[in-house]
């Protein structure tokens with residue numbers, strides 16, 4: 001059995017609000033922001049004013065100062081199918097559990113809800129996963145009889161592992177990349193698994209930096225319409241036309 005999806009915020013850039021405020025402020029300030037950073041940290045201007053300033057600039061689309069603050073998450077209980085989608089987000093850093101170094105013997109796997117609730121589908125799915133687990137073990141035994149080193153065996157046997165196989169990954173994204181990630185992956189068009197992940201990450205980020213993330217997520221919530229073509233819209237909001 002796979003672990004349930006777990007998303008742990010490991011760390012974020014220290015003083016995230018003040019760092020973003022100082023970066024934004026430097027764009028319009030004729031002095032050196034470094035000279036007043038201590039004041040900013042101590043609350044001049046106040047935290048509320050800093051938050052308001054940032055929220056207004058985010059709305060205006062001036063988002064490059066958001067790149068100075070990053071969040072790092074550790075994620076488990078997700079499938080390789082999910083992480084394949086996740087790593088398409090190129091403006092990020094990733095460290096993923098290796099299938100070359102960590103054995104896939106008795107691998108855990110994710111079961112999609114549609115399969116979970118269909119008894120016949122679940123039977124077939126479970127039988128296939130168990131058959132892969134068995135074959136993995138058989139290949140391992142065959143290779144071990146030939147005295148092939150463990151690492152060399154598992155790096156080749158991993159070719160039989162399914163996209164359902166559970167994995168663990170650490171991801172770091174800056175706030176601008178996170179906004180883009182949430183825009184794509186909190187939308188109902190994204191798959192349930194990565195959508196659940198994006199929604200949890202979004203909640204964590206909003207707790208730390210509400211001025212940046214309060215209005216993040218699927219673009220329809222802030223636009224009040226769906227920017228997708230009609231045939232792809234979920235119906236939550238009217239399409240542009």
Ligand SMILES: Cc1cc2nc3c(=O)[nH]c(=O)nc-3n(C[C@H](O)[C@H](O)[C@H](O)COP(=O)(O)OP(=O)(O)OC[C@H]3O[C@@H](n4cnc5c(N)ncnc54)[C@H](O)[C@@H]3O)c2cc1C
Nearest residue numbers: 085088089090091092177180181183184185187189190191
């Ligand atoms: C519902 C949905 C369905 C999808 N279906 C498919 C599919 O069928 N097939 C498929 O291959 N992918 C698919 N994708 C993946 C999608 O095309 C993107 O690769 C993925 O969402 C990463 O988004 P991104 O490029 O904006 O993110 P990032 O790679 O993090 O990039 C962030 C932003 O940086 C800029 N950027 C980054 N790299 C470049 C570059 N080389 N040139 C110019 N600008 C750049 C862009 O503005 C980009 O939006 C799907 C995504 C979603 C949400």
